[in-house]
Amino acid sequence: MKLLRIFWRRLSTPSKAAAGALLAMGFVGGILFWGAFNTGMEATNSEAFCSSCHAPIVLEIRETIHYANRSGVRAICSDCHVPHEWTDKIVRKVQASKELVAWAMGTIDTVEKFEARRGHLAEREWKRMKLNNSQECRNCHDFDYMDFSVQGQRSVAQHSTALASGEKTCIDCHKGIAHRLPDMKGVEGWQ
């Protein structure tokens, strides 16, 4: 208690150091803080962190083209599920505090519970991607630079029409590109 009082007094008393020195120290302190904050936040983007709760889903991506492919260019969890733009990223991270509650309550801590909730979780992500025009896909797959002369016939037919006109976005057709699908009964635009 006394320590707190001493500390508080220290903080609220004017300093004897020069203003410039204080500003410089504050500046350096700010840089250090930002670095630490960012490092911590990026740590929550790693595959290991995500799979601490979502392990079944992280296992499923291993059969897909985003995990291992001819060129070795790949995507991990955060590349698709965390926006790249800083403002959108912070918004998503704040929303993710809801997931801490789910972790504490053990909402998907068994395989059965996860399978029961898989449809709901998938719908959330599809809706998010539809609303932001599949921005996470477009972070790597830039439509303007798609070379239709090397794509297969079906891809050319679909991409040059529905995708080009903006009528459809990536996630409309490429559901299940990275993970197994939930029960697709009643999902519009599927069958």
Added chain:
Amino acid sequence: MRTVTILILLAAGLLPATAQAQDAGTAKIANVNSGGQASLRGLTELDETRPADAFKQIPKDRSPYASAYVYQPPLIPHQIRHYELSTNANKCLSCHSFKNSRESGATKISVTHYATREGQVLSDVSPRRYFCLQCHVPQADAKPLVANDFTPVDSLQ
């Protein structure tokens, strides 16, 4: 004199045995069936591991294949990597169903897929035809294992 003779005889008796032991370890005896497996993949011996064949390439997307016989389940002319076919989702039908084929330009599944074994017609794909890959396969660039001179009937050529 007697001990020397005995010793010489013993040595003579042992020498062939040592020679044989060496031979069995190093010599490869040809034309003897040492347990090798002769199959369509070639001749492999039990104690060898032959190099693996290269993976077969499936063409990414090409024009449909001609049928070889009547009622043949048509071959899949495109790759189907990670297309989910489970009780949860049937990716094939998302292009090939009656509803979606108009939009996707894909071949519709035939009406035979809507009938049960007894011939009763259902309102949607019959469960016995739901798992496409039981009959339909993609075609890789594999050479026939056994030479044959099969030709389709005139009406299909």
